[in-house]
Amino acid sequence: MRASEQSFTASDDAAPVDMLAALFEARGWPFSATSKEELSGEIQGSWAKFQLRAIWRREDKVLQLLCLPDVRVSKEKRNAAYELLAKVNEQIWMGHFDMWSNGGVLVYRNGAMLGDDGLLSLDQAQALVETAVEECDRFYPAFQFVLWGDKSPTEALESALIDAAGEA
Template sequence: MRTSQKFFSANDDAAPVDMLAALFEARGWPFEALSREEISVEIQGSWAKYQLRAIWRSDDNVLQLLCLPDVRVAKDKLTPAYELLAKVNEQLWLGHFDIWSKGGVLVYRNAALLGDEGLLSLDRAQAIVETAVEECDRFYPAFQFVLWGDKTPADALDSALVDAAGEA
């Protein structure tokens, strides 16, 4: 684990990896700054731990966020998994899910185009990270239903998106 040793206020903007390091440190999440352009952290979601990686491309002023829920898709499950993937991606406003061709790893990807200065605010950093974790949490059960519960993609998505009604 590394510490950022940098603290930012809500009004500060900073280099994206620096701002994310400060955010992760403030939340007590062990992280690793892999380079000046890449940072990795493990975050506990509602269903699983997620590996979150942020990669900064200064040439384009784009911050790409990858959230990996440690779900691997076996070859015999690729067809229903891709069908579910298409249905899930229709539900998203930001980012998308994909299955990496090498290793069959499920990944949520989102990119943020930063301004000309290439700086990230604390509010935006929090929003980007929270969106990734929330989307992984929201759809994790659907992937579980298809990959291990043998539900159809449509049934899996319906089951995963059921909202609880009433009071417990």
């Protein structure tokens, strides 16, 4: 039986990719575990579908989670986007946003150092995934305001945070 077919409880720990696969399967999110070290999946956020990618670095005992909100920044908008990235990252407690220089793709990254056993709990897996999606949802409008609404980075961030605070 594959680990992704098992039912894990809050007290269970498993190999990181196996635990994430079980979480994705339980939530009905499409995913593909390309190896014991990598998983890719998709989650519907409030604003868009987000691509999630988890990479397990066994030798470092670090699980890196990447969330891509399918935002590409044109060369003309990169300066404003970099300014917004700096302002957004000041608001984030865990992880950070970055922009890949090749293609201007926006990405949220978070790394989790696991213990000596290299195992991930269900609570940890849920927290990592939920944090990534929540942060992408929270700041997605700000990037859209800069890229499509021609707002300044400060105006975009203020508008996005006000809008998010006003939702019920």
